[in-house]
Amino acid sequence: MVEPIDIPGAIVPIPSTITxxxxxxxxxxxxxxxxxxxxxxxxxxxxxxEEVDPYGMSTLWTLRAFVDELKLAKGETLVDIACGRAGVSLWVVRETGADLVGVDWSPVGVAAAGKRAFTWVGEGRARFQVGDLVATGLPDECADAVLCADAIFFASDRIAAVREAARILRPGGRYAFTADEAKDGHPRSVPDWHPIIEAGGLDVVSRIEIPQWREQLTRLYEIWLENIDEVRETLGEDAANELRDEAESVGPTLVNRTGVLYVAQRA
Ligand SMILES: C[S@@+](CC[C@H](N)C(=O)[O-])C[C@H]1O[C@@H](n2cnc3c(N)ncnc32)[C@H](O)[C@@H]1O
Structure with a gap:
């Protein structure tokens, strides 16, 4: 068996600004x-x-892929871990007829998700609660499917994040997440999510490269830099510096990165 410590990117320090x-x-x-x-x-x-207003990289392609891959039926339960304002998962449950439980560590995100839910799926089909990527607070085997859009990498222990998804999934249920893979040797980078998923107790069903991911993100970073003066005037110096730093530090590494959507399953 491979020890977690030997799996690149499995357990990493997270910057203290991520709270x-x-x-x-x-x-x-x-x-x-x-x-x-x-x-x-x-x-x-x-x-x-547009209507989803994602806080992340989700596009219409990603949303359709989540629907196709999660195999949800009407009345089943989807859990969205690190849901933010939950636009992504509300789109998925509106398409599939499933019910939704969203979890995020941000009480503000959870409250905003709760306010949006009625206009998407009406009364009683979606609820949200505060919880962590590695400790959702949900019971064992409560989910028919689990998704995590652009957030699993915020966990310091990525195996524990997969293990938590596995714990709340019913046998045969699917887990899908989006992230990136980078073979750049950076200690926080994940070159390959397969061994992390397997160490977390799930079987990999497929690894799908997200079309246009690198081109879209490259363009986004260019646009951030083109608009940095307006960002500074509107949001202040700190926010502008953060966006500029991310664009300038991550932008040039995109040639070594691939956006991926992983689909895994509980035996
Ligand atoms: C990039 S946003 C993605 C939000 C949403 N999934 C979407 O695509 O619109 C990342 C989300 O992860 C949440 N998050 C980060 N670390 C977390 C943790 N340890 N536990 C729970 N939520 C976390 C943040 O609060 C934020 O809402």
Whole structure:
């Protein structure tokens, strides 16, 4: 058996700026949401899921892939771990007729998701609660499917995050997540999610490369930099510096990165 410590990217330190409070702030700030959405719309064009307002890289392609791969039936239960404002999973359950439980460590994200749910799926089909990627607070085997969009890499112990999804899945249920793979040797990078998924107790069903992922993200970072003065005027110096730092540090590494959607299953 491979020890977790020997699996690259499985257990890594997470920067101290990644906190629930920081995400609370981002989920609260309407000006942040407006300007980020405008720039994402410009980068993704027709693939931008306007009504979803994702906090991440989800596009219409990704949403359709989640629906196709999770194999949900009407009345079944989807759990969205690190749901944020839950646009992604609300889209999926509106398409499939499933019910939704969303979990996020940001109370502001969870409250915003709760406010949006009625207009998407009506009364009684979606609920949200505060919880962690590695400790959702949900009972064993309560989910027919689990998704995690653009968030599993925020867990310091990525195997524990998969193990938590496995714990709440019923036997035969599917787990799908989006992330990236990078063979750049950086200690936080994951070159291959297969051994992490398997160490977490699930079988890999498929690894799908997200079409246009690198091109879209490259364009997004260019647009952030083109608009950095407006970001500074609207959101302040700290927010502008953060966006600029991410664009300038991650942008050039994109040639070594691949956006992936993994599908796994509980035996
Ligand atoms: C990039 S956003 C993605 C949100 C949503 N899945 C989407 O695609 O719109 C990442 C989310 O992960 C949540 N998050 C980060 N670390 C977490 C943790 N340890 N436990 C629970 N949620 C976490 C954040 O609060 C945030 O809502």
């Amino acid at each position: 629930a409070d920081a995400f609370d702030q981002a989920h609260t700030d309407a000006a942040f949401g407006t300007i980020m959405a405008r720039m994402a719309r410009e980068a993704y064009g027709d693939d931008y899921p």
